[in-house]
Amino acid sequence: MGGGVTALAMVFGLVLLVFCDVRPTLTVLPPNEELEQGKATLMCLANKGFPSGWSLAWKVDGSSSSSWEESRSPAVLEKDALYSWSSTLRLSADQWRKVGSVTCEATQGAQAPVSESLSRDQCSQ
Numbered sequence: 202m203g204g205g206v207t208a209l210a211m212v213f214g215l216v217l218l219v220f221c222d223v224r225p226t227l228t229v230l231p232p233n234e235e236l237e238q239g240k241a242t243l244m245c246l247a248n249k250g251f252p253s254g255w256s257l258a259w260k261v262d263g264s265s266s267s268s269w270e271e272s273r274s275p276a277v278l279e280k281d282a283l284y285s286w287s288s289t290l291r292l293s294a295d296q297w298r299k300v301g302s303v304t305c306e307a308t309q310g311a312q313a314p315v316s317e318s319l320s321r322d323q324c325s326q
Contacts (some may be wrong), residue, residue, distance in 0.1 A: 221251075222251065222252070222309055222310065222312050223249065223250055223251040223283060224250060224307075224312065224315050225247040225248055225249055225250030225255055225284075225285075225307055225315060226247070226248045226249055226250075226315075227245055227246065227247055227248075227305050227307060227315055227316065227317035228245070228246045228248070228317060229243060229244070229245050229246075229303065229304075229305050229317050229318065229319040230243060230244040230245075230246065231243060231319060231323070231324040232297060232324070238294075239293060239294045239295075240291060240292070240293065240294060241291070241292045241293070241294055241296070241297035242289060242290070242291050242292075243289070243290045243292075243303055243319070244287055244288070244289050244290075245257055245259070245287060245288045245289075245290070245305030245317070246285070246287050247284075247285060247286050247287065247288075247305075247307055248283075248285045249279070249281070249283040249284075249285065250283060250284050250285075250286075250307065250309075251282070251283050251284060252284070252309070253276035253278070253284040253286070254309060255284075255286075255307045255308065255309040256307065256308050256309065257273055257286070257287075257288035257305060257306070257307055258271075258288075258305075258306050258308070259271055259288065259290045259303060259304070259305055259306075260303070260304040260306065261290075261292070261296075261300055261302075261303050261304075262300060262301050262302060263302075263304070268296075269290060269291060269292050269296065270290070270291040271288060271289065271290055271291075272288065272289045272291075273286065273287070273288045273289075274286050274287045274288070288305060290303060290305075297321070298321075300321050301320065301321060302318050302319060302320045302321065303318065303319050303321075304316050304317070304318040304319075305317050305318075
């Protein structure tokens with residue numbers, strides 16, 4: 202379960218699963234074809250984390266800033282009792298052309314952060 206404690210118990214014929222701070226897996230998706238429209242939208246997918254309160258934040262070239270737009274989807278409880286959610290980063294096409302890398306970071310309480318980066322030179326655009 203990667204970094205968390207897992208317990209399985211039978212209680213009155215029901216299976217009770219208890220997870221403690223399961224670290225999500227992050228995937229950063231590059232911008233799509235909207236660059237021609239002057240925008241670059243990147244997405245960070247966080248999968249199989251617990252609890253649902255992991256925070257997602259973006260860093261561009263290692264720094265946080267308020268000069269770009271971020272949004273987050275609500276957490277979705279999956280059949281395996283773990284959560285998935287996403288965050289979107291919107292930059293202008295000009296900002297994107299100057300970027301070396303973007304990083305999505307997930308944090309939860311005292312857990313060590315989980316991060317995933319994408320270099321602009323990994324993208325075809």
